[in-house]
Amino acid sequence: xxxxxSTPGTTPPPVPKKAPKSQKTxxxxxxxxxxxxxxxxxxxxxxxxxxxxxRLALEKALAQARDLTLQQANFQAAKQKASAQLRPLMSxxxxxxxxxxxxxxxxxxxxxxxxxxxxxxPFRSRTRTAATTxxxxxxxxxxxxxxxxxxxxxxxATPAPDPASHSA
Numbered sequence: 074x075x076x077x078x079s080t081p082g083t084t085p086p087p088v089p090k091k092a093p094k095s096q097k098t099x100x101x102x103x104x105x106x107x108x109x110x111x112x113x114x115x116x117x118x119x120x121x122x123x124x125x126x127x128r129l130a131l132e133k134a135l136a137q138a139r140d141l142t143l144q145q146a147n148f149q150a151a152k153q154k155a156s157a158q159l160r161p162l163m164s165x166x167x168x169x170x171x172x173x174x175x176x177x178x179x180x181x182x183x184x185x186x187x188x189x190x191x192x193x194x195p196f197r198s199r200t201r202t203a204a205t206t207x208x209x210x211x212x213x214x215x216x217x218x219x220x221x222x223x224x225x226x227x228x229x230a231t232p233a234p235d236p237a238s239h240s241a
Contacts (some may be wrong), residue, residue: 101142103138107135107138108135110131111128114128174191174193177193183196184197
């Protein structure tokens with residue numbers, strides 16, 4: 074195939090395709106682009122006076138965006154500093170609270186319901202089920218059908234069919 078301006082038998086050189094402009098996902102990308110656009114518009118401002126109001130509005134938005142990103146960075150640094158100060162304080166507070174709970178258990182006893190007022194769960198033993206040993210002089214409990222107390226009942230045994238009772 075030949076195209077105008079090419080010789081027969083040769084293929085034209087491939088036309089370089091423009092890469093699609095990637096979407097900007099970060100504020101910094103937008104701010105950088107706005108700065109470049111504002112700088113280029115400032116160079117040709119005399120040639121296009123009708124663009125001055127929009128160029129000035131872009132420069133104002135650019136200055137505000139730069140100020141706010143600096144504030145954001147300062148807040149981020151302050152947050153990291155506060156977090157670094159908070160970590161050891163939280164660790165110390167947890168140790169003190171644990172020591173206080175231990176002391177309360179020593180004062181009231183670990184089974185006292187008074188501990189609940191302080192958010193400490195008292196030691197409570199498990200509730201026991203009725204004893205399976207027969208009381209003296211009483212009837213013995215019936216054995217469980219499965220052979221193990223509390224388990225599922227044993228399947229009923231069904232007699233196997235007698236082959237002699239079937240007549241062919």
